[in-house]
Amino acid sequence: MSANANFENEIAEHASHGAKEDIAVSARPGVILSEPRNTRVTPSVVTQLDRWIARQMLEVVGNPPIVLILWDGVAVTPPVTNPIATIRYYNRSAMIKTILNPELYFGDLYSTGQATVEGDLVRFSEIIYSNLEDGGRGGWFKRAIIWLGHRRIANSHDKAKDNIYHHYDIGNDFYRLWLDTEVMQYTCAYFSDPDMTLEQAQVAKLHHVCRKLQLKPGDSVVEAGCGWGGLALFMAKHYGVNVKAYNISKEQVAHAHSVAEKEGLADKVQYVLDDYRNIKGQFDAFVSVGMLEHVGKADFPTLGKVLDRCLKPEGRGLIHTIGRNRPAPMNAWIERRIFPGAYPPSLREMMKIFEPNKLSILDTENLRLHYSRTLQHWLHRYEQNTDKVRALMDEEFVRAWRLYLAGSIAAFNVGELQLFQVVFSRSRNNQLPWSRAHLYREQVTQSEP
Amino acid sequence: MSANANFENEIAEHASHGAKEDIAVSARPGVILSEPRNTRVTPSVVTQLDRWIARQMLEVVGNPPIVLILWDGVAVTPPVTNPIATIRYYNRSAMIKTILNPELYFGDLYSTGQATVEGDLVRFSEIIYSNLEDGGRGGWFKRAIIWLGHRRIANSHDKAKDNIYHHYDIGNDFYRLWLDTEVMQYTCAYFSDPDMTLEQAQVAKLHHVCRKLQLKPGDSVVEAGCGWGGLALFMAKHYGVNVKAYNISKEQVAHAHSVAEKEGLADKVQYVLDDYRNIKGQFDAFVSVGMLEHVGKADFPTLGKVLDRCLKPEGRGLIHTIGRNRPAPMNAWIERRIFPGAYPPSLREMMKIFEPNKLSILDTENLRLHYSRTLQHWLHRYEQNTDKVRALMDEEFVRAWRLYLAGSIAAFNVGELQLFQVVFSRSRNNQLPWSRAHLYREQVTQSEP
Numbered sequence: 051m052s053a054n055a056n057f058e059n060e061i062a063e064h065a066s067h068g069a070k071e072d073i074a075v076s077a078r079p080g081v082i083l084s085e086p087r088n089t090r091v092t093p094s095v096v097t098q099l100d101r102w103i104a105r106q107m108l109e110v111v112g113n114p115p116i117v118l119i120l121w122d123g124v125a126v127t128p129p130v131t132n133p134i135a136t137i138r139y140y141n142r143s144a145m146i147k148t149i150l151n152p153e154l155y156f157g158d159l160y161s162t163g164q165a166t167v168e169g170d171l172v173r174f175s176e177i178i179y180s181n182l183e184d185g186g187r188g189g190w191f192k193r194a195i196i197w198l199g200h201r202r203i204a205n206s207h208d209k210a211k212d213n214i215y216h217h218y219d220i221g222n223d224f225y226r227l228w229l230d231t232e233v234m235q236y237t238c239a240y241f242s243d244p245d246m247t248l249e250q251a252q253v254a255k256l257h258h259v260c261r262k263l264q265l266k267p268g269d270s271v272v273e274a275g276c277g278w279g280g281l282a283l284f285m286a287k288h289y290g291v292n293v294k295a296y297n298i299s300k301e302q303v304a305h306a307h308s309v310a311e312k313e314g315l316a317d318k319v320q321y322v323l324d325d326y327r328n329i330k331g332q333f334d335a336f337v338s339v340g341m342l343e344h345v346g347k348a349d350f351p352t353l354g355k356v357l358d359r360c361l362k363p364e365g366r367g368l369i370h371t372i373g374r375n376r377p378a379p380m381n382a383w384i385e386r387r388i389f390p391g392a393y394p395p396s397l398r399e400m401m402k403i404f405e406p407n408k409l410s411i412l413d414t415e416n417l418r419l420h421y422s423r424t425l426q427h428w429l430h431r432y433e434q435n436t437d438k439v440r441a442l443m444d445e446e447f448v449r450a451w452r453l454y455l456a457g458s459i460a461a462f463n464v465g466e467l468q469l470f471q472v473v474f475s476r477s478r479n480n481q482l483p484w485s486r487a488h489l490y491r492e493q494v495t496q497s498e499p
Numbered sequence: 500m501s502a503n504a505n506f507e508n509e510i511a512e513h514a515s516h517g518a519k520e521d522i523a524v525s526a527r528p529g530v531i532l533s534e535p536r537n538t539r540v541t542p543s544v545v546t547q548l549d550r551w552i553a554r555q556m557l558e559v560v561g562n563p564p565i566v567l568i569l570w571d572g573v574a575v576t577p578p579v580t581n582p583i584a585t586i587r588y589y590n591r592s593a594m595i596k597t598i599l600n601p602e603l604y605f606g607d608l609y610s611t612g613q614a615t616v617e618g619d620l621v622r623f624s625e626i627i628y629s630n631l632e633d634g635g636r637g638g639w640f641k642r643a644i645i646w647l648g649h650r651r652i653a654n655s656h657d658k659a660k661d662n663i664y665h666h667y668d669i670g671n672d673f674y675r676l677w678l679d680t681e682v683m684q685y686t687c688a689y690f691s692d693p694d695m696t697l698e699q700a701q702v703a704k705l706h707h708v709c710r711k712l713q714l715k716p717g718d719s720v721v722e723a724g725c726g727w728g729g730l731a732l733f734m735a736k737h738y739g740v741n742v743k744a745y746n747i748s749k750e751q752v753a754h755a756h757s758v759a760e761k762e763g764l765a766d767k768v769q770y771v772l773d774d775y776r777n778i779k780g781q782f783d784a785f786v787s788v789g790m791l792e793h794v795g796k797a798d799f800p801t802l803g804k805v806l807d808r809c810l811k812p813e814g815r816g817l818i819h820t821i822g823r824n825r826p827a828p829m830n831a832w833i834e835r836r837i838f839p840g841a842y843p844p845s846l847r848e849m850m851k852i853f854e855p856n857k858l859s860i861l862d863t864e865n866l867r868l869h870y871s872r873t874l875q876h877w878l879h880r881y882e883q884n885t886d887k888v889r890a891l892m893d894e895e896f897v898r899a900w901r902l903y904l905a906g907s908i909a910a911f912n913v914g915e916l917q918l919f920q921v922v923f924s925r926s927r928n929n930q931l932p933w934s935r936a937h938l939y940r941e942q943v944t945q946s947e948p
Binding site: 241396413420463464470 | 629689690691692693824825826845846847850851853854855857858859860861862863864865867868869912913914917919925926927928929931933934935936938939
């Protein structure tokens, strides 16, 4: 048997050992069990092969400036100076799982504390993203990741409900700990000035959206996926429009309705606990902020038909969504644990909404770095409130969401993800502004109606 | 034989008669012969069948408010009041050709005077466009038009040269009669205020493009398809950049170079008589205004590779092009007689330039109505100069270009054509402005370098 065959056998043995320790999947999909699963594992001794594998891991992603410390406390260092982060594995299984499917398992390993990262988690994620994409030997590695890790979750009506429940019904109290306090937006803010506070930038985002839609008092607006109702309320309050806002999250709709009542706007804003596919009526404007990611590209033609059905002849529409420069599946771990069913489309893919329905794209703006900035604010607030998150959930949840927020900052910073705002109308609507200058005039908050 | 079969036989006979009178195709493709071809035709008597066919023609396009007058001077009127235009046919052949392929033949019939239009030619074209798209029975009719009339002309290197020669080398004198006198732009202007003069709007367009590209003194810019060199000169003069501008039209390059010499800017602007595919070097900005229509979608991946090759890591790019809301072949007559090889792409089709090359769309603006306004200015000036056009060319040419300009206004007005300005960069370029407000600040013309 050659030395090479020996290696291969030992790797197979390691992998099989790793598989035995595989993380048990929770009965409630996407919920990460709180018991640290590595408590049962007695770390085995570190062999020469373990060290060889660790070096291969670094090499295959282009030798990033990252140090690996194995479970005996000894470091495997890359051939660079000034490493920016240190990953520590507490058992062999963790390392092997990272090889088998880093995109999926690393998140779980990090969440359960079987792997830790010392250093800047954002910078670490950026380097992994960049090196996976650039690395000479990253090609097959990345393809393998995607092939192994990615499972599509089709969004049937019922399934969609499950997926959103999972994410948005974790509890409003949780999101209140780190979202803005003004309009409670869980979508990209608009930092027209990068030094804005998060609250200012979220309000600026809402104005930006309303201005792009050219809202005027008395207009009827339909919103698909209204979150906690912040935008719907804002439109009614500051632009004097009547809003019908759809959402399939019970908790969010209940919250939104109670706020509307409290603010005396329940006659202007109607929250509907229903799927966007069931939108009825015709409107002066259609708006959807942060919903398309959950629609799934198979349903883009359906969404297009909804738009065609609900827009008046001179109606305006806006879709605000995370997207991509070119099609790629969602990060496997985020899709499984954080956002089941999520899919950020490329602009080309989005055209399947518009093209078949004679809809005309008027304006597309990419706010990629605004989402990175938004997420930086969120992560900062989150870190200040981890004690409260821990009390509401548990340590594993705390770690999972830290990685999700940090990883997302990285994804926007390196251009893996984009944020598109797409404005559209019917193709024969000639009631169009001659320029976009009206979006950039001094913002004057209109008095309440 | 049934009455119906009789009709069919007679229609076939008419059609074959029509075919015998078919317009001879000029040896120089796209050039319309000056001799009115209908002088040889002795109009036959108008039969009941002719009248029946005329009524069918109106019905099949949804009975637009258009009157047909046949060659005996008798009108066939639609069942509407207030018709907006009258088409007059001077022989049966003309009417039959319109049925066989209205998109292609009507242009030739109008140019040669075998058909005339009384009334508003723009409004007439709008109605035809709208009714062909909407008309219940227009479906098969339109498909038949496209099938019958459309011939693709692949743009091989040499062919591309021929096509552009044909259009742009008609003679600078011709274009000078009706384009703006300031920067000689044969592309969509930017009417940030709709009451601007054509000259103001063309200058505003150039500023708009330069601002979108964030040009700063010392930047290197490559331009693909530079027309008469107006933009290249403008960028050098007002933004202090160094430009390398490519064009395959000899006349245009000669004109451009002589202007640059005259203005003392020949050291800042280099005009290159070559194809965009041969662009060499790396630049801070790539710009192309009104070239993509001539590239042909088969070459979009090639253009993408050129962009990927020539953009510096933090380079910005802008493509300004006529486009569509969804893919469709170019109007057959315009493609054959006016713009051989032209193809206005949909945004989805354009993504084949960007997606494979990790390019990121930052901003898309649709200036559809600006092109309608631009064309209205052009048509107005053109009509004031038809005597001079006739002296340079001939009556048939005068009529053909009138129909082209009027029909194009209509196409933009009814949303058949769009005008996209697409700004892009490499996906990891984080040197991006935080907002587009800089596009809308008071325009200050910078002093010459």
